[in-house]
Amino acid sequence: MSTKFLQVSKEEFDPELAHKSFRKAVNGAGAIVAFTGLVRGEGQDDLTLTLSHYPDFTEAEITKITQRAEERWPLIGWHIIHRVGPMTAGEPIVFVATASAHRRAAFEAADFIMDYLKSEAPFWKSETIDGKQNWIEPRGQDISDKKRWSL
Numbered sequence: 001m002s003t004k005f006l007q008v009s010k011e012e013f014d015p016e017l018a019h020k021s022f023r024k025a026v027n028g029a030g031a032i033v034a035f036t037g038l039v040r041g042e043g044q045d046d047l048t049l050t051l052s053h054y055p056d057f058t059e060a061e062i063t064k065i066t067q068r069a070e071e072r073w074p075l076i077g078w079h080i081i082h083r084v085g086p087m088t089a090g091e092p093i094v095f096v097a098t099a100s101a102h103r104r105a106a107f108e109a110a111d112f113i114m115d116y117l118k119s120e121a122p123f124w125k126s127e128t129i130d131g132k133q134n135w136i137e138p139r140g141q142d143i144s145d146k147k148r149w150s151l
Contacts, residue, residue, distance in 0.1 A: 003077025003099070004066070008059055010085035015095045022079040026099035029076045031106040034097040035114055041089035046131075049093070051084045052124040065116045069098070072112070073105040082117065112149050118142040 003025050007013075015036040023032060041047040066078055081095040094117060098109040118138060125136040 005077075005079045006059060006062055006066070007081045008053065008055065008062070008084055009081070010083070012083070013081050013092060013095065015092050018079060018081055018095050019097060022077070022097045022099070025079075026077045029099035029106075030101045031103040032097060032099045033103070033106040033110040034095070035110055036092055037094040037114075039087045039089050039091050039093050041127075046129055047089050048086050048128045049088075049136075050086045050126050050128070051082075051093075052126075053084050053122060058122045061120075061122050062117070065113060065121075069109045069112050073098075073100060073109040075100050075105065075109055078109070078113070080113065080117075082121075082123075084123070115142070115146040115149065119146040 005022070005025075015034070019032075019034045022034070026032065039047075039049045062080060062082070066080070069075060069078065076099040078099070079095070079097040083091070083093045087093060094114075096110050096113050096117070098106045098113070100106040100109070119142040126133050127136060
């Protein structure tokens with residue numbers, strides 16, 4: 001497995017397995033930070049979150065942000081899995097892991113990548129509850145979180 005891994009897929013994934021694979025790939029790292037995002041709305045059986053994207057474009061844009069992370073922090077590797085298509089409450093939607101020799105770089109790089117994914121990554125999100133579809137825009141908090149990284 002490569003120490004740089006990006007997967008955008010309709011398939012459900014196992015975050016624990018992703019973490020284990022990444023840990024093996026970055027053998028010798030001093031720190032790994034891993035984040036798993038879940039579809040909110042636990043207990044809402046009628047909730048469906050759907051993400052759409054343009055595959056080549058989305059993956060190219062996410063790769064650009066990982067390159068920016070690598071320019072800012074001394075990363076040993078990164079691993080990103082992002083779901084698209086329909087999902088229900090409680091399912092994993094995103095997994096981001098970063099590895100570095102030291103914890104601060106791993107923490108900050110993972111946070112940086114997640115802030116980008118939440119606010120700018122080219123995904124189109126909608127939720128359907130009780131048969132009614134609503135488009136979802138980034139929250140104000142997502143935008144302000146991303147601003148922390150501006151130079």
